[in-house]
Structure formats: structure tokens, C-alpha cells
Amino acid sequence: MGRRAAVCTVLFLLVAVGSSPLATAGAEERGPDFRPRLRLLWTDLAGAASFVFPFASQEAAAILEEAGIAVEWTIAAPARVTVEDEVRVLILEEPSRAVMTRATMGCTRRGTRTAWIYLSNVLWSLGLREGGGRGLLGREQDEAGRALGRVVAHEIVHVLAPGLGHSPHGLMASRLSRTLLAGNRVSLTAREAAAARAGAGILAASRDASPRAVDVALEEARAPRHPRR
Secondary structure, rough: OOOOOOOEEOOOOOOOOOOOOOOOOOOOOOOOOOOOOOEEEEEOOOOOHHHHHHHHHHHHHHHHHHOEEEEEEEEEEOOOEEEEEEEEEEEEEEOOOOOOOOOOOEEEOOOOEEEEEEEEHHHHHHHOOOOOOOOOHHHHHHHHHHHHHHHHHHHHHHHHOOOOOOOOOOEEEEEEEEHHEEEEEEOOHHHHHHHHHHHHHOOOOHHHHHOOEEOOOHHHOOOOOOEEO
């Protein structure tokens, strides 16, 4: 997948994709122990994903924290305004069929600090019934949360490091298999972790440089018009 204004994550069911181990990233400008704090806003636009928040937020935080980023989650209403050092995770039931396919699970747009995540497509990719958490067993909710959290982490890395692009395999591949979504622990590579950590550091520094609100949530709710599939 080449560079475009928007980047999407899709499911790939034909080939099982392995995860890439996380190595120790190189020292950063503030030292190897510097852990930028990333403030994430969870906005469930349709109110359909409350059942999965504990699982998804924990999974995404574990991946990012292993990469050296301290994560702080806040459940935020759609009308909540974001500030310079916040990234919004906007949970929608499904994408617009006019521009995205059934396999599209998440999307970002260059120049914004929003990750669009599509709950029904994540459930579909796992072979689970739709309709939010209604009718799902406890283990199925855990599986859905793990998968959703991995999609969230993937898209957050795109927000933090828009120039990174996709990797040939692992969590940052353009197509994620069911095995990777639902399998054992996954990690970012050293290069991916360093890029995400650098981007989080820039956001954290912007809190002091420009504390005013800059993005209105209702504008962020508009999904990218021409995402790359």
C-alpha cells in the first residue's frame, strides 16, 4: 500500500501473518528511559462498543506501553473537544459502503489525530455475530476486545507516525489475518516502536507549547472520503 491521504487496515483471511518481536529501540533525544504520555479519547459514537472497551483499551495500551509510550485512556462524548496532545479513537458500527469494503476495520487520515475503528467489521473478521456485545459469550467478548485493541494500536501508530507506512508483515501490515487478530501476544518492531514513540513525544511536548483546543469532535466524526483499501 503506497502513501495516500488516508490509510486503512483490512483483514486478510488467506494467509496467516506472524507478529514481529519488539527489540530495544535506540536512545531518543530525551534519553532511552523517556516515556512520553499519550492521551487517548475513546468515543463510541453509536454506543455499541461499551462491552469491549475494557478488553480493547487494555490490549492497545499493552502494545503501546511495550513500545515505550505511557497510555492514558479517557471515555469521551462526541462533543468533547480534543486538545493538542490527545488522539481520538472513534468507534463506529460500520464504514460507508461507498468508499470501503467489508474487510476494512480501521482508518486514519493524514493530518488528523483521529483513528476511525469499525466494530461490525472486526466482529465479522472473527466470525462473530454482529449487534454489539449482545449474545456474545465471555470468551468471545475477550477475543473481540483483543482484536479491536490491536486494530486500535495499528491505527494509533499511523496517527503518531504518518510517514512510517505499512510493514510487510506483523501488526503494522496493511492486511491483518484472523490469526494475528486473535492469536497470542503481538508487538511492534523496534523501528515501528521508535517512530510511534517519537510521534507521541511531539504530542506530549505540544501540551505546553499550545494548550488551546484545536479540533472539534463533530468535525472529526467525518470519516475520510477516499481511503486506501
